[in-house]
Amino acid sequence: MNERVEPVYLEEKLEEIRADGHLRYRSRSLPTWCPGCGYFSMADGLTVALNRLGLDNKDVVVVSGIGCASRFPFFVNTYGFHTLHGRVLPVATGVKIGNDALTVIAVGGDGDAFAIGAGHIPHAARRNVDMTYLVFDNGIYGLTKGQTSPTSALGFRTSSTPYENGDMPLNPLLMLLSYEASWVGQAYAGRPHHLTDMITMAIEHKGFSFLRILSPCVTFDKTDNTYRNLGMKVRDIPEDHDPSDRLAAMALAMEEDHPALGLFYREDRDTLGEVMQDAARKAQAMNLAPKGL
Amino acid sequence: MNKAGTDIQFAICGSAGDGTIAAGDIMKRAAAAMGFHVIAFDVYPPEIRGFGKCISRIRVSSEQAYSLKEQTDVFVSLNDGHAIPHVGEVRDCGAVIYDDHLIAPVPEGGHISAHVRPAQIPYGLPIRQVSEQATNSARSRNIVVLGYVAGLLDMPPEPFHKVVNQKFATKPPAVAEANIKAFDAGFEVGRKVFRLDDVEVGSAPEADRGEAVMMTGNGAIARGFLEAGIQSYFGYPITPATSIMERLAVELPKAGGRFLQTEDEISAISATIGAGFAGSRAATATSGPGLALMTEMLGLGVMAEVPAVIVCSQRGGPSTGLPTKTEQSDLNLAVFGGSGDAPRIVIAPTNVEGCYRCAGMAFEIAEAFQVPVILLIDLYLSNRYETVFPSGRNVFAPKPRQAPERREGEEYKRFALTESHISPRALPGDPDMMYTATGLEHNELGKPGDVLHMKMNAKRHEKLKPATRYPGLTTCKRFGAEGKVDVGILGWGSTFGEILEAMFEAQEEGISCSAMKVVMLSPLPEEELRAFFDDCEVVLVPELNYQGQFANLVSGALGRPVVRLDRTCATPMAVADILAEVRRLASDVNEPAHAAAGGGA
Numbered sequence: 001m002n003e004r005v006e007p008v009y010l011e012e013k014l015e016e017i018r019a020d021g022h023l024r025y026r027s028r029s030l031p032t033w034c035p036g037c038g039y040f041s042m043a044d045g046l047t048v049a050l051n052r053l054g055l056d057n058k059d060v061v062v063v064s065g066i067g068c069a070s071r072f073p074f075f076v077n078t079y080g081f082h083t084l085h086g087r088v089l090p091v092a093t094g095v096k097i098g099n100d101a102l103t104v105i106a107v108g109g110d111g112d113a114f115a116i117g118a119g120h121i122p123h124a125a126r127r128n129v130d131m132t133y134l135v136f137d138n139g140i141y142g143l144t145k146g147q148t149s150p151t152s153a154l155g156f157r158t159s160s161t162p163y164e165n166g167d168m169p170l171n172p173l174l175m176l177l178s179y180e181a182s183w184v185g186q187a188y189a190g191r192p193h194h195l196t197d198m199i200t201m202a203i204e205h206k207g208f209s210f211l212r213i214l215s216p217c218v219t220f221d222k223t224d225n226t227y228r229n230l231g232m233k234v235r236d237i238p239e240d241h242d243p244s245d246r247l248a249a250m251a252l253a254m255e256e257d258h259p260a261l262g263l264f265y266r267e268d269r270d271t272l273g274e275v276m277q278d279a280a281r282k283a284q285a286m287n288l289a290p291k292g293l
Numbered sequence: 294m295n296k297a298g299t300d301i302q303f304a305i306c307g308s309a310g311d312g313t314i315a316a317g318d319i320m321k322r323a324a325a326a327m328g329f330h331v332i333a334f335d336v337y338p339p340e341i342r343g344f345g346k347c348i349s350r351i352r353v354s355s356e357q358a359y360s361l362k363e364q365t366d367v368f369v370s371l372n373d374g375h376a377i378p379h380v381g382e383v384r385d386c387g388a389v390i391y392d393d394h395l396i397a398p399v400p401e402g403g404h405i406s407a408h409v410r411p412a413q414i415p416y417g418l419p420i421r422q423v424s425e426q427a428t429n430s431a432r433s434r435n436i437v438v439l440g441y442v443a444g445l446l447d448m449p450p451e452p453f454h455k456v457v458n459q460k461f462a463t464k465p466p467a468v469a470e471a472n473i474k475a476f477d478a479g480f481e482v483g484r485k486v487f488r489l490d491d492v493e494v495g496s497a498p499e500a501d502r503g504e505a506v507m508m509t510g511n512g513a514i515a516r517g518f519l520e521a522g523i524q525s526y527f528g529y530p531i532t533p534a535t536s537i538m539e540r541l542a543v544e545l546p547k548a549g550g551r552f553l554q555t556e557d558e559i560s561a562i563s564a565t566i567g568a569g570f571a572g573s574r575a576a577t578a579t580s581g582p583g584l585a586l587m588t589e590m591l592g593l594g595v596m597a598e599v600p601a602v603i604v605c606s607q608r609g610g611p612s613t614g615l616p617t618k619t620e621q622s623d624l625n626l627a628v629f630g631g632s633g634d635a636p637r638i639v640i641a642p643t644n645v646e647g648c649y650r651c652a653g654m655a656f657e658i659a660e661a662f663q664v665p666v667i668l669l670i671d672l673y674l675s676n677r678y679e680t681v682f683p684s685g686r687n688v689f690a691p692k693p694r695q696a697p698e699r700r701e702g703e704e705y706k707r708f709a710l711t712e713s714h715i716s717p718r719a720l721p722g723d724p725d726m727m728y729t730a731t732g733l734e735h736n737e738l739g740k741p742g743d744v745l746h747m748k749m750n751a752k753r754h755e756k757l758k759p760a761t762r763y764p765g766l767t768t769c770k771r772f773g774a775e776g777k778v779d780v781g782i783l784g785w786g787s788t789f790g791e792i793l794e795a796m797f798e799a800q801e802e803g804i805s806c807s808a809m810k811v812v813m814l815s816p817l818p819e820e821e822l823r824a825f826f827d828d829c830e831v832v833l834v835p836e837l838n839y840q841g842q843f844a845n846l847v848s849g850a851l852g853r854p855v856v857r858l859d860r861t862c863a864t865p866m867a868v869a870d871i872l873a874e875v876r877r878l879a880s881d882v883n884e885p886a887h888a889a890a891g892g893g894a
Contacts, residue, residue, distance in 0.1 A: 027727075029740060058724045063567070073729040074740065079721040080729030081570055083563070084593055090560035094567020095721070097525050097551050098575060102721050123556040276551050283546035289463065290543045 022051035027077040033068060038189030038215030038227075039136055042199075043075055045192060046105070046134070049200040050078070060103045063092040065117060068143045068217075069109035069136035086116030089124040092131055093272070100273050103203065104131040111141050114150040114170050125179040128207045130271040134199065135210070136189075137172065138217040139225050146220030153224055173253035176210045177246060177265055183209035184249065184265045188234050189216070190227055194261060201263065207271050214259060237262030298355035299329065299495045302362045303442065305435070306348045306379055307371030309338055312435030316369075317349025319439055319460065323452040324353040325507040325680050328497030332358055332790075333678040334865070337617060346375040351678075355498045359644070360790035363868055366492045367446070369438050371420075373405040380405060385412035388445070388489050390438060393417025414489065416445070423478050433475035440476035444483020446494050450476070506681050510648040510674035513681060514578070514604055515540035517652025521689035524573040525551040527564040529583065532616045533672040534606040537578040558583035562590040562603065566665075569594070569601040570730060572720035574656045574691065578604035581623040582613065584667075588630040591665055595635040595753060597730035598708070598718070600659035600666075604652075607671040609863055618863035619673035621786050622838035627669045628815045628846065636754045638662060639815040640766075641669040643789035645679035647767075647812065653689035654766050662757055663718055669814065671837070673865050674787040688765075696723050706737040710748060714756035761818040768813035769821045772796065779805040779882040780875050781829030783822075783855070785814060785843050788836055788866050795871035804879040814843070817850050826853045830882045833858060835871050 017023065025047035033039045050060060060078035064070035066085035073080025079102075083091045092106040113121065113135045124133070140158065141147040147160035151172065156165040176184045183205040187195040195213060202209040214234065216225045237260040242248060249265040270278070303320060307313035314335050321333045332352045338345020352361050364384035370376030370391040383389055391405045402408075409415045418441060424433040436457070443453055454473055461469040508516065515537050518526075526545055528538035538554070545552040555561040561577040568575035579587065584605045594601050607623040609615025627639045638658060642651045651668055659666040697717030699705055705726040709716040716737075719726035733741040734749060761768045773796050780799070784792040789810045796808040809825045811818065826832055834844040835858035844857045858874050860866050 027729075029742075057727055058722055061571070061721045062729075074731075077727055079727050081567070081597070082729055082731035082733065083566075084589055084732060087559065087563045087590065090555065090563030091567035091570075093553075093560075094525070094527065094564030094569075094573075094575065095571045096567075097553065097564065098568030098571030098573030099721060102571065119556065120560055123560070127553075272553075276546070276553075279546040279552070280549055283543075287547070288543050290540050 020051065022047045025050045025057065025077050027075055029074045031075045032071055034219045036218040037068070038138065038213075038217075039069060039072070041189045041192040041195055042134065042136055042213055042215070043072065045196040045199045047076060048196045049203060052200050053203060055103055059101065060105065061095050062105045062107060063088055063095060064106070065108045065112035066143070067109040067112045067141070069107055070112060072107045086112055086120070088112060088117060089120040089133065093124055093127070093129050096129055096131055096273070097276070105203065106131055106133045108135060109142070110135060110137040110139060110151045110172075111149045114172060114175075118150070121175065122179040125176060125181040125208050125210070127272045127275075128180075128182050128269060130207055130273055132199075132202045132205070132209045132211070134202070135172065135212050136215050137212050138215045138221065139169070140217045140221050142217050142220055156224055158220070171253060171256060172212050173264060174250060177250050177253060181210045181265070182207040182267050182269055183263075185210070185263045186212045186214070186259060186261055188214045188230060188259075188261055190231050191234075191261065198263070205266065207269065233257065234259050234261055236260070237264070298498070299493070300352070300354040300356070300358070300362075301367065301446075301492055301494065302350065302352045302365045303367045304348060304350045304365040304379070304382070305369040305371065305438070306346065306376040307435070308375055309345045309347055311347070311371040312432070313347040313371055314349050315460075316435035316439045317351055319436070319453060319456050320349075320442075321351045321678050322456040322507055323448075324351065325505055326452040326455060327449070328505070329353045329355060329680070330357050331507060331678060331680050332361060334361060334673060335676060348379065353494070355495060359793040360865065360868065367442060367489070369442065370405050371434060371438065373399070373403065377405055377408050380408045380410075380413070383413050385410075386414060388414050388416050388492070390416045390418070390441065392420040392434075394419035394422055396421065416486065416489075418482055418486075423482060424475055427474045427478035428471045430471075433472060436472050436475040437479035440479025440481075441483035443476075444480040445486065445489050446492060448494050450480055504682075506683055507678055508645060508649070508681055509536070509676055509678050510642075510645050510670055511536045511606070511676070512540060513645045513649035514652040514668065514670075515544065516683065517649045517655075517689065518576055518602075519544055519548060521653045521656045522574055522691045523550055523576055523656070525553070525565075525568045525575040527553050527555050527561040527568070527575070527577050529555055529558045529561050529579065531558070531580045531583050533608055533675040534578040534580050534583075534604060536675070537604060558586040559590065562587040562601075565601045565603070566590055566594045566597075566599050569599045569659075570597070570721070572694075572722075576602040576604065576655075578606070580606050580608050581610045581626065584623060584626055584630065588626070589632070591637065592631040592633060592635045593732040594665040595631075595637055596732045596734075598663040598716070598753070599730065600656070600663055602655045602659055602666050602668065604668045604670065606675040607669070609861070615863055617672070619671050619787070619865060620837050620861060620863070621671055621788065622840075622842065622861070623669065624785075624814065624838070624842040624846065625840075627667045634750055634754070636757055637664055637815060638666045638757060638760055639669055639813070640666060641786045641812055641814050642674070643784070643786060643810050643812065645674070645677065646681045648674060649681055649683065651766070651812070654763075656691070657689070658760065658763055658766065661715075661763070662760055663715060664757065669786065671787050677787075696720075697726065699725055704738060707739045708735060708737050708749065708752075710737060710745075710752060714752045757816050761813050761816055766812075769809060769811045769818045771807060771809045771825060773800060773807040774805060775807070777828050778807045779830045780807075780878045781825055781832045782806065782808040782871070782875065783811065783825070783832050783834045783847065784808065785811050785836065791866045791868050792835060792871060794868045795875060798868070798872055799875045799879070802876070804875060806875060806879065811843075811847075814846065817847070819850060822847060822851055826851060831856055831878050833871075833874055833878060835860070835866055835874070837861065837866060
C-alpha cells in the first residue's frame with residue numbers, strides 16, 4: 001500500500017501517444033459528443049485498431065447514417081460518407097462494390113440500426129458484404145434529445161415515453177445471429193482496451209462483422225445504461241464458449257441481464273465480392289444469351 | 294402520314310397464353326431483318342397466366358416512322374372475344390383474319406365475322422385445323438397465322454425461318470422444326486387465297502447506316518449503359534423497368550461489372566450513390582413508386598455531389614396505379630422530388646434510339662456535373678420496339694479520369710467554390726485528399742461547421758446550367774417549318790412520336806406549324822424554348838398526365854401561356870386528338886373573331 005507510485009509526466013505521455021502513430025487517424029475536427037460520452041472510447045478504439053492493422057488512411061472509408069454515433073466519420077482522418085438516417089448499410093455496400101480494395105467500416109447508433117435501418121441489416125448480413133458494422137448502442141436517441149429507442153428497456157421513461165416504455169426491447173445479437181452474420185461480437189465502452197481488440201478483430205474478419213458496443217448516454221439516461229449499472233452488469237464471455245457454435249451463441253445472447261463481452265460467433269464463407277467474382281467467371285463460361293434478342 | 298413505299302401496320306390480338314406476343318415478336322424481327330424500319334408496341338395484362346387480352350401492333354415502313362398508326366392494315370384474331378372491340382381499328386380495305394372453323398357453337402354476335410364492316414376484307418381460315426395437321430397440336434395457331442400473313446402479303450419466308458430458329462435456339466431442335474412446319478403450312482394457305490392487293494410489301498430500303506438492330510427502349514438503355522462501361526448496377530424489380538435489370542443481370546458479369554438485386558428501392562439507390570462515391574459507374578432503374586422511395590437519397594446525391602444514374606420508366610399512377618399501362622405523370626417527381634432545393638439533371642429521350650444515346654451519355658454527364666442524372670422514360674418507350682442503328686464505334690467509353698491536383702500544405706477542399714462551380718473530386722484511394730461527404734450543409738472542406746448555405750446552394754444550381762449545351766447530347770430540337778408559324782407543338786418523352794406524326798399531317802393540310810422536343814427537362818434549355826415561343830402564335834403541349842406537368846414546368850419557367858392537351862387514357866396519345874387540336878388552334882389564329890366567339894382554349 002505504501003509503495004511509491006511512479007509519476008506520469010504529461011510531456012512523456014504525449015510523446016508516447018505521438019510515437020504510437022494512431023493520431024494520424026484523427027481528423028482535425030473535435031468530436032461534438034457530450035463530455036463523458038461512451039463514444040469517445042470507440043473513436044479511440046477505431047483509430048488504434050486502424051493503426052495496429054497498418055491500414056493506409058486513403059484506403060479506409062467510414063460510412064455512417066444519422067445520429068450521435070453517425071457523426072463519427074468527421075472525427076477520423078480517412079475517407080468518410082455521412083449519409084441518411086438508416087441507410088448506412090446499403091451505402092456502405094455500394095462503396096465496397098464500387099471499389100473492392102477499400103476497407104469499409106459502417107458505424108451508427110441503435111436507432112439508426114434497429115429502427116429506421118432495421119430492414120437493411122438482414123440483407124447486408126446474409127450477403128456477407130466484406131465490411132465491419134459498429135453499432136454504438138446506448139438505448140436512446142441522443143441527437144434529438146432523449147427519446148426511446150428499439151433497445152430501450154421496458155419501463156424506461158423518456159420524453160416520448162412519459163408513461164414508461166412498453167415496447168419489448170430488441171435483442172440485437174440474437175437478430176444478427178439469425179440473420180446469417182458471419183462475425184458477431186459485443187464490447188463495452190467502459191472497457192476501452194477490450195473494445196479496441198474487438199474492433200481490430202472485427203476489421204480483420206473477412207466478411208460481414210457486427211460489433212455491438214454497449215455505451216451509456218451520460219446526458220439523457222441517468223437511470224438505466226449508466227457507467228455504474230453497465231459496469232456492474234457486463235461480464236467476460238465464458239472461456240469455454242465455442243465461437244463456431246451458433247446455438248450456444250444464441251443462448252448466450254439471450255442472457256441479457258449480464259451481457260457477455262467478446263466474440264459470440266464466427267464462420268468463414270464466401271463474401272459478396274467473391275460471389276460476384278464467381279458470377280463473372282460463370283458468365284464467361286456459360287455465355288448466356290439475354291432474354292429476347 | 295403518307296409515306297412513299299411500304300407502310301403497313303400489322304396487329305395480332307389474343308388471350309394470354311395464345312402466343313400473341315411471340316407471333317408479333319417474330320413478325321417484327323423478320324421485318325427488321327428484311328431491312329425495314331419497325332415500330333412495335335405490345336399491350337398485355339398484369340396477370341401472368343389467365344384470360345387477359347394481349348395485342349401486338351407492328352408498323353413496318355421503308356421510311357422512318359415516329360409512332361404507330363391510328364389504323365391497322367392487317368389484323369389477326371386468335372381470340373374473338375378480345376378481338377371484336379378492336380375490329381374498328383382496321384382501315385377500309387384492310388384485312389381481318391380469323392379462324393372460321395370453330396370447335397364449339399358461339400352465341401349470336403360472338404364470332405368476329407359478324408363484326409367485320411363491309412369495307413373491310415374478311416379472311417377466314419381454319420387456323421386450328423391447319424395447326425393440328427402440321428404439328429399435331431393447336432398450340433401453333435399463332436405461328437400458322439403468321440405464315441398465312443406472310444403468304445398473303447407475298448413476304449419471303451426465309452427471314453421468318455431464320456428468326457424462328459434464333460428464337461428457339463436454346464430449346465430442343467424439334468421445337469424450332471415444329472414451328473417452321475406450322476409457319477410453312479400457314480404460308481401455303483395464305484399464298485392460295487386471293488391477294489390482298491391494297492396492301493403491298495415493297496422492297497426494303499438499302500441500309501446505309503450500318504446494320505439495324507431491333508430493340509426496346511429498355512434494351513436500348515441496357516445497351517447504352519454497357520457501351521458506356523457501366524461498372525455496377527443495383528436494382529429492385531418493378532414493372533416496366535424490370536427488363537433493364539434482367540438484361541444487365543446477364544450482361545454485366547460478362548463485362549466484368551457487378552450486379553446486385555437489392556432488398557428494396559431505397560437500398561438500390563443507396564448502393565448506387567455509395568458506388569458512385571467510390572468512383573464506380575453505377576446505375577439503378579425503377580418506376581414511379583420506386584422513384585418516390587428514392588427521393589431522399591437522391592437529395593443526398595445532390596448535396597454530397599455524387600454522380601449516379603437513375604432510370605425511371607413511368608406507368609399510370611398515383612400509388613400502384615396502372616402497372617402495365619403507360620403515362621407521363623412522374624415529371625414533377627423526377628424534376629422536383631425530395632426535400633429542399635435539390636437540382637438534378639433529368640433527361641427524357643423521345644424514342645428508342647434516344648434511349649440508347651441518352652443512356653450512353655448519362656454517366657459522362659453525371660460525372661461532369663457531379664450530380665444524379667435521371668433518365669425519364671415511360672412504359673410505352675420501355676416496351677416498344679424500334680429499329681436502331683447503333684454507333685458501332687466506342688463513342689460512350691469512359692474517358693480517363695483526372696485526379697485533382699493538391700497544393701502542398703493546403704487542406705484538400707472537396708467543395709471548393711470555383712468559377713465553373715464544379716470542384717475537383719477526389720475518390721477514396723486518392724492519397725492525401727481524405728474528406729467526408731455529408732448530407733449536412735457544409736463549407737468548402739465538406740465540414741458541417743461554418744456552413745456556406747447560400748453560396749453552396751448557388752453552386753449546386755449554377756453548375757448544372759451548362760448541361761443544356763453538353764456536347765454530343767441533343768437537349769432540344771425543332772422539327773417542321775422554320776421561322777414564324779401559327780401553331781407550335783411542344784412535347785417531351787414518348788408522346789413526341791405522335792406529335793411528329795400529327796405535325797407532318799397538319800403540314801400536309803397546309804397548316805403552318807412546327808414541333809419542338811425537349812429532352813432535357815432539368816435544367817430546361819430556356820433560351821431555345823424562348824426562341825420557339827417567340828416564333829409561334831400559340832404553343833400546344835400534349836402530354837399523358839392530368840395536371841399538365843410539363844406545361845406547368847415550361848410556362849412557369851418562361852412565364853408564357855400554353856394550351857394544354859392532357860390525356861390519361863392509359864394508352865399512347867392518339868395522333869387524331871393532337872391533329873384536331875392543331876386544326877382548331879390554327880383556325881383560331883387565322884380567324885380571331887371566330888376564336889372570340891367560340892371562347893378559345
